[in-house]
Amino acid sequence: MLTGWKLQLSKLFVIPQRYVLGIMGFLAIVNAYTMRVTLSVAITEMVEPSNGTTHHDPNACSGSLSNSSTVTNPDKLYPWTSTQQGLILSSFYWGYVVTHIPGGMIAERFGGKYSLGLGILCTAIFTFVTPWVIYATDGHWGWVVVVRVIEGLGEGTTFPALNVLLAKWVPLHERSKIGTLVFAGSQIGTVLGNALSGALISATRDWASVFYVFGALAILWVFIWMVLCYPDPETHPFITDKEKEYLRKHIVNVTRKKRAAPWGAIFTSLPLWALIAAQIGHDWGFFTMVTDLPKYMKDVLKFNVAENGVWSSVPYIFMWLVSMGSGWVCDYLIKRQYMSVTLARKVFTSIASMGPAIFIIAASYSGCDRDLAVGMFTVAMSFMGTFYCGMKVNALDLAPNFAGTLMAIVNGIGAITGIIVPYLVGALTEDHTLLEWRTVFWIAFGVFALTNLIYVCLGSGEVQPWNQVEDCDQNEMEIKKNGKS
Template structure:
């Protein structure tokens, strides 16, 4: 029986690293519903329009009564501003460590960085329960620390992939960074189930148990590079080194930030990365809010529809990874042609689909269909946004990805802020249409610029680590 290559298990660890990373990113949006007292809400615009058509609309759309809230533990009287701070505090920490996360992984090794940051995340996540009992400010502090630790993980994974992935398998390795999509599908129903059964505090405990279990397995399975792994065969080490053709070195060297920031292909990649995150934040944050507050369709109560876009993106990502590797290995398309061709799928088509949401009005079926296809097709980022740092400088891929996450991650604040301004006067389909048109335009702009000016050539400063 043929032995499974060690690098396969490294790819599995990459997948579950992104899965684990997202559990603490998305759990709070579910838990906070069970931790806070309910508020009355206005009837969504599309429901009002439907009522007017049926002749059942009343002049006062406010809900006069409120159903008793389930007993999931103590509930807090946090207003919308406080809840926004609690939800946003994770991202404050996340962007802070994106930049040092890459440098730390290149210097100390991705294995140690991922292990210790995930372990500390488990501790800070459990501490959130006790912090909430005392004051929301302490909870904000804990969420900030959770985000602070999480910011290290993605740059560290890029370093791990750079050390382990032969060029012919790069697409498959990159597809493994989509474990976050599965996490979104599983974490929300898991937190909802344990909250219903045991209370909202178990929504946090159940996540931390997963984090600790992951740490134990990761420490045993993973290694910084093939040379450092205890159980890998000499033949596999030689194969990986030969495939990488000397572009990746074990020597440690501080990232040449001055040369990176003066590099044209890097700035094109940064734009591509930032536009992708902008589009994703519109899809993942704004569309569900629009569906709930304007269309009157609560996606949180429709588990399958919540999971469908993310599951589709996961499946498409692996398909793209295999197709990209096949096209490159069979010399059907050059690496440059693969990157630029699939940019049409990762950015331009999702942008068109997103902008099209403004055309379907209150038709929630059409909105969900556009959302599903937009997110699924965007899975092509495994061959564009996520792979291009490895083309430019595999020795400093962590630092490059860290800079990209630092700048691009700011859209996590910018997108909700712009949306709030656009819908401040009236929360209707017309105003939300501007959000979708802007998001789609940003998507398309990033893709077009990369197709015209993007590069896949190894940059000269990548070899500075050999000097």
Template sequence: MIAMKTVNPPQSAVSKDLEEEKCECCTSRHTFALLCSIGLGIAYFLRFNLSVAMVAMVTGSSIPVGSANMSSHSKECPRPNVSSDNTTIPNTGEFEWNPKTQGLILSSFFYGYCVMQIPGGWVSTRYGAKLIVGLSILIQSLLALLTPVAARTHIGLMIAVRAVEGLAGGALFPSVHTMVGRWAPVNERSKIIAYIGLGPYLGVVSAFFGAGWLCDQPFLGGWPSAFYIPGCVGCVWFLFWMFIVHSSPSKHPRISKRELHMITSSIGENIYEKKPVPWVAMLTCAPFWAVCVAFTCSAWGSYTLMTELPSFMKAVIGVNVSQSGLLSALPYAVSIVFTLMWANLADFLRKKEYLSVTKIRKLMNTIAALCPAAFLVLSSFVGCNQYVVAGMITGATCFQVADAAGSNAVMIDMAPHLAGLIKSVCNTFATLTGIVSPYLAGVLVNDGETKEEWSKVFYIAAGVLVFDAVFFLIFASGDVQPWSAPVTEIEVTTDEYSEASSQKQLWSGSTTIQG
């Protein structure tokens, strides 16, 4: 556990500092958020570029144009205009990997990713998160540079490289959350989390378009450039990260006194000591499990939206979404705007004190769960128009990203100095849904040609999301938990705060932040 010495003013004084602060785009905390967002974007590009590059890498197969491989022969949504020409498009890739081998290579990343969640969160909490974040992206970047060599050497080496890349990536998000807990003031928490969260969406969109474009270029041999270029970018990013970003505001040599005071007066100035993690208290805490349930259920909904609905479009509607970069990237692109919208709304409600922190988090999580559930149910009743179904995916995603200001933010509210560890535990459960959800869908959907079969998948996902909303509403809390940060000493450092302390109680690790 982490013991701290905390300098904490009354909440009213904190709010006054935050309200008086002018909009500054080059502050240390915003620089941290920007570099963190770019780093996550690079990491996500490196995670998904292989899925796109695989098409150019493999050989020994062709794509029949106008055949059932391009569109299903579903009787519910016939395509009378589909050509019967079975002309094939030869694939000139250099690897003879069958679909099973390709699946093994692609999945190897996530096995490593799942294993490293909790160790990564523990290490970042105990020894500092800045270096872990930097090394995570550096290692993934270096392994990306080695990927073409590994692929041409042996299939086993290729799988090993991807698995180690997953191990490095598994420590990333818990470490990022640890740093956010130290850098994000209370009234800007949702916004900073959202800004950082834009990186993965931009990375996915860039992978869909950028990796495919690089594979078609003669530069660096075609598909290898989809690994060489982002790998080099990641190495350059590492240098900027190590020289510009610091693990906490108090350790930053160039931070302004005003910003340092504003951050520390909001979340406390901490002197960390190595203490055992309060596992028993944490694992028996209802708000902790509310976050884990929300993460797991939200991940189930995400996998259904981004994996099963596109499969439904291919099998029943007759459109292979992977063949359309626009339809594939549209949900991610639109989510960028809505992520910022929900985050700014949450921080506005918090800053104006219209709702407490707990109520804001519950509101956002309810939106992120129930609205996508409704879209999933409606997907079973829409007709055969591919654009309507694509609109369902996009609409559901626009609401689901509200969890950036819900379950993603509440773990920092309830335990700001253990947020990385909580993230790692919850993310472990969430990652497992990526294995369970597709498998269950395969069991429920036999030949995959009728809406009735697919409706079972959508109803189950909707039910999971409804359970998420109800459980979170009952058990979640945005208050600092007693086990999260025991305080060894509390002191007030300014006359203004000393005068205010007679009217407002200073919060500590054993009290709660009230909205």
């Protein structure tokens, strides 16, 4: 009877379960990023307008007061300085970094389903209560930092858990495609977070609305996730036998045995450190854009909040389109053996590094031409879309048995830039001038170039010997046995 029940349930799903997991993983990152970036737009409407400065900016763009003033009730505005705003925006990553490695280890031991779901739920609840905390503390910026740190703690498990799930569900020849679908949720989340935040604040004339909406949507996702998705094909109650056999055949170098991570081999692996360098470069540029582009749009280009939300989101629409297309292209090139896995990862990562580096600088030299500046930012972020089929899935190539741990290390170290960048940008742009922002973009250019050079020289797409820890264990047993004899 139980087998018949499972068979009937499996017939309800036309889409294979690995694609269901991919779609739900995509939505997980969409929700994670809407909650992460919504503050970047909201904060432009939470702060008291500047009373002006004695600093003269000869490059200042013209804009009416109505374009740059807030739309929210003056009683809900707070006197946060530029540096304090930088600390608020960066504080999310203080918690985010901390839970990466524990999250990856927990996901590998107990499966990624629950570590991902509970992590998103934590972030969702604290996103939802953010306005209440701000009201209760009369807008004390320190308490906003505390809430954002807790949100980061919850979300730090997201990428390690998803990497564990992808390693167990996705064959090598579908890795770029499905991996890109999942990880490219960051662009759609950024688009929705920026565009809907601007529209919601403009419509409700209240910045608090965005926290309620995105927090509630993420809580809804958690309930659906818990019903539909499972840690691996073997434990899925209504996967078809055909798909289960297909995955058994095509998923290689992955064991269900629980093994301790070979930490010595991991931390002395040059391909891993090359991957960390590439992640640092990407995150530096990406967080510069995600966290601070709305401030640039308002302070320099003088967009109002509704325009800001829309135009800040445009670059990520094109980034998503490129990321999805490049995932298919990358898989095709590897499957047809036009490129090795290693060469493909390096080529697509280089495009995702140097393309944005060049066009972000070009945007800063567009001056007050708002259309040209948005166009340059859009081209820059479009190039960044090839990052996902480049180095983002590279941890799966190196050691699928430790996909969660590797993603935790790589993404966790890269996320430190999320702490540094918003604070640095706030400190460098106290006067909100175009020249100050140009310095910010030149720094991003240098980081992109250096980290990409390291990856090109030392990166790899080959499975590392220490992935097969059972072989190492067997060798050790043989040595001990021979020694005794």
